[in-house]
Amino acid sequence: MGSAFGNKVKISVFGESHGTAIGVVIDGLPSGEKIDMDEVYRQMARRAPGNDKTATPRKEADKPEILSGLLNGVTTGAPLAAVIYNTNTRSADYGNIMTSPRPGHSDYTAYLRYEGYNDVRGGGHFSGRLTANLVFAGAVIRQILKRRGIDIAAHIYSIGNAYDSPFEPTGISAELIERLNGEKFALVDPEKEDELRAQVDAVRVKGDSVGGIVECIVQGMPAGIGEPMFGGVENVISSIVFGVPAVKGIEFGSGFAGSHSVGSENNDEFYYDENGKVLTKTNNHGGALGGITSGMPILFRAAIKPTASISIEQNTIDLQSGENTKLSVKGRHDPCIVTRAVSVIEAAAAIAVINML
Amino acid sequence: MGSAFGNKVKISVFGESHGTAIGVVIDGLPSGEKIDMDEVYRQMARRAPGNDKTATPRKEADKPEILSGLLNGVTTGAPLAAVIYNTNTRSADYGNIMTSPRPGHSDYTAYLRYEGYNDVRGGGHFSGRLTANLVFAGAVIRQILKRRGIDIAAHIYSIGNAYDSPFEPTGISAELIERLNGEKFALVDPEKEDELRAQVDAVRVKGDSVGGIVECIVQGMPAGIGEPMFGGVENVISSIVFGVPAVKGIEFGSGFAGSHSVGSENNDEFYYDENGKVLTKTNNHGGALGGITSGMPILFRAAIKPTASISIEQNTIDLQSGENTKLSVKGRHDPCIVTRAVSVIEAAAAIAVINML
Amino acid sequence: MGSAFGNKVKISVFGESHGTAIGVVIDGLPSGEKIDMDEVYRQMARRAPGNDKTATPRKEADKPEILSGLLNGVTTGAPLAAVIYNTNTRSADYGNIMTSPRPGHSDYTAYLRYEGYNDVRGGGHFSGRLTANLVFAGAVIRQILKRRGIDIAAHIYSIGNAYDSPFEPTGISAELIERLNGEKFALVDPEKEDELRAQVDAVRVKGDSVGGIVECIVQGMPAGIGEPMFGGVENVISSIVFGVPAVKGIEFGSGFAGSHSVGSENNDEFYYDENGKVLTKTNNHGGALGGITSGMPILFRAAIKPTASISIEQNTIDLQSGENTKLSVKGRHDPCIVTRAVSVIEAAAAIAVINML
């Protein structure tokens, strides 16, 4: 029953990649919030495959139909439900998955979990396509957060061994947020694009895939938000971000690097600025101390593993014959999902944040 | 309301460092489980400060009193409650915290969150002392898990820039688990002890602190356990592990390193072993694919920042005067909590695991 | 965020009476369960208005479209989502509600709760039409429960001051269950039909409405199910049954009558039957003791108030002018919903029960 998230604003995600439709119910939104659907579609287009050459060639309309919760473009307070009908499905591409699970993919574990009854076509409920629901929900919620002064942006921190410039941890400009929110290949430093794309091109031609890191910032978060222990900022954000397929690590502020440093360097000194606002000179804590927001930006990075579906031949098992075999994923090969993951991570952050307010 | 965790076996933690007592209620344990309290105390002693020279000098008896849920040493099925009375408290050491929050500590954020009413003595509800409750709960639960074939072990992966040998990702021996479960300075390679202790000694003399990484393995986990999306293994484990004070990052399997690799290397190939059991040759996925266990060990690492309380003078603010000031934490300086965090992380893993079964 | 229910099998209900569609997501169903959709439609037809002359004249197709979670009629284990598009909506009938809330209806409280942004047409999210989602979910779940030996049936216990024969508290026959599960005007004693219909007819001609009681039985429930205190059978069932519009009371076993009796009469004596099975001679406890099932049928009754929408003129307020006024609901007058509530209560019981197993 892991397809729902949130105690204040609950999202309930449904759908299978090649079923009738995918969709999401968002329960607990405040009433009276005007939602700009064009902006929602713009965010969804950033995630949609086929929009950028680093991505899988499958095209999706991904235009959600609103079923409830909006009246004349304004939230009613009732659950907001949206569906996206699946139109462009090529089930035949996946004919062999039932027998031979892809290494690194959920094929095998889903087979065990659902005793073979799960819809295997296109990854079924585990498909990356389901993240369209997250982006939809996140895009709605981000408009509500923005009205409360909270902005979210993410960028491609790295692909393989190439890096964008990192976010300035103590905060980024409104202009950068605005620009990144419109990008399909979101970089702090656009001059790095060729270098990062080269990492994808290098694996695409070999039928291989490559991973990367997405960095995300939440600005304008009020101070004093969050709960101690298991209800802290990091707990809540990580518990949704690991729901984004292929995420295998998350770190806040200085994160793993900070674990190699000393307190006198890693501690963020407090000071009053000229307006009497409490700030820290650095942001190694990533916006939360003891799980509670400090007023500094929430800053985190998510590690995304290389896509499991590659056309290079790999060893695997044949669940029907019970013998070892080999597999090469044909027809659909996704060399890098980091680009598209940017908008999904932003959406996940938004859903986490509204559940902490 | 973040002090409770779990939907199947719920732990509810209470207490403040210098209040009357700390304690925990564990609700949902199976009935009829024999609990060896000596083993529980042994685990608690591993965490207790004063037991190892890397730790804070404060001595704690930390002997929990069982209030309910056990009859003749066997679980009754009713909530198991335990309290540890606070005896050795030196409140005067913290006299200045109310005015000047320690950089890197929850002093400031707790002050905001609770509008100044929180108990600041010793960190109050945010004190690392509260982790004694986790170790207690974890030690009880680990006995129940062990009876179901599930073992948990952790070690000091690194302190500062010194490293222990890592766990073999595909599994470690029963002997190593047994040995580590009894260690206060838990290392895969005991010959590394001097090198790691040297990192602590170097900062102790300066009044500074140092961080580190704890690596944890869960062996014997059945395959097919977990939920998709937000109920996956990584989601559940991270949502409790970030409740351990000072944890700022977590990664599963190859984690962040994996994000720099390619699919043909990072994918774990499946095979049938001689007994027809499905295994993977490597364990870059860290035991979960699509959030669901594969039958391989769950493997994760948690990044722990350097302790915030250092005696080196730092800049901070004076909340009473509203002016910038300086602070040096006297009387209680904790140079490294990584050693003690090992048993806390194991406990957190145990609590997470029993909530997934 | 009250539109979701359940911790094991979670239903998430959405929709507004005159919006685009209503629907439900059911998360946590076991995989591999064959669902007979004709039987589901049959249950939905029992609730649908227009099928029985005691009901509102509005006709609904109420044919749900399955979006996910079923493959070849078998549950995949992923969330099962269904939508029912709204086709026959006559918004003009409700033109005056925004200004003048119907006495006894949620018009006024929803207006406050959602600050006037809620969809008032047809009651919006509070419409009885939303119970179609419950009946859908319940009909799916009842097939799964039936396979585990658990049957549910309900009947019209009373309408106004006329009564059907009550259920035999210690159990009813399989034939009676089968018959009631197919009835639109469900009575233990069909000869009472005229008498009960007469209660409805009497108020219909006056433009008034009448309430009633639905009695429900759950048979085949295993003994020893449920949690102490707040997780007991009565807690779980009541917390969903009060989600059925117009329910204002619930009692289990001898209920309110039992509160007027003495222990020597109300206590149910245990005995071993000829097969060594533990039974009670009477069932005043209604199937649960200390919140935990005894193995006897779960028996409860829900009190349903008279429908709020009546065409008799009543005093109310004008929210726009701030003055007292009068209201007579025209065009849509629903004299009695007890008949249709039978299948909704059964569905609610099913959803509660699967969350306790």
Next chain:
Amino acid sequence: MGSAFGNKVKISVFGESHGTAIGVVIDGLPSGEKIDMDEVYRQMARRAPGNDKTATPRKEADKPEILSGLLNGVTTGAPLAAVIYNTNTRSADYGNIMTSPRPGHSDYTAYLRYEGYNDVRGGGHFSGRLTANLVFAGAVIRQILKRRGIDIAAHIYSIGNAYDSPFEPTGISAELIERLNGEKFALVDPEKEDELRAQVDAVRVKGDSVGGIVECIVQGMPAGIGEPMFGGVENVISSIVFGVPAVKGIEFGSGFAGSHSVGSENNDEFYYDENGKVLTKTNNHGGALGGITSGMPILFRAAIKPTASISIEQNTIDLQSGENTKLSVKGRHDPCIVTRAVSVIEAAAAIAVINML
């Protein structure tokens, strides 16, 4: 895992009647709330057995020890934990229960649920003694609610076939609330006391027991509070009130009686009073419409069955021999718990209410 309740202010109850202690953790209280412990003890004394001759003769000190969450009598915002040590336990009285479950009691179902490992002494975790925890939590919470203008009072509506005067449904006076909150035998009309006590005396001499009804009112509740469907006022209140031992029914407003009436009588007409406040002339809806508060008092009645433990001989089973047998509960016979249930129901209402605000 049913021993916890609440999503905003969570109470986690532990203890067994004859174990070391009982207690409760209250997580989520606002910080900065002054708690008058004398008032808390006064409320607990109202529930304590031995204080009134209608109750069981066992004496309890029932003086809770505060372990955390209060500093100088003010809430810190951290979980407030309290324990009551068990001192006066006479386990020998219950020597035969393990073999022969009391009819009407949870002995048998607890035995099944916990596979015989539950602490049977005095009812263990199912003992009415555990309600001291509820009264403690409720008494703390009621002080917080009172500061927000919300008052709660209950009275003995009936014992057996004798009735107190009912509450005026549209509201009772501050004086009556004040008086009832101090009473151990709480009646609207004190002249009815003899008549109601006579019902208890009549069964006491026979070794029998008698049930009753408690009526409870919540005044000053803001309008517009609550969630639709499963998060309504009735859902939340019933889901905790059924956690009070022996409660077998609950009704709101006109409840079951209302189900026998017609809409034109049962609908509560709205009007603006002289101050422009919206009220209803009657309160058949019991304070909630569509699950959401109307601003009128929340009014409900809980049906309490006769105590199960009677000294009259009854038929039961011998779980050890597997044969039918007879049982007469000696040594501790509780003829009526309705009197003491008054303060427990008030406490339950308070806990429910704070979770809706």
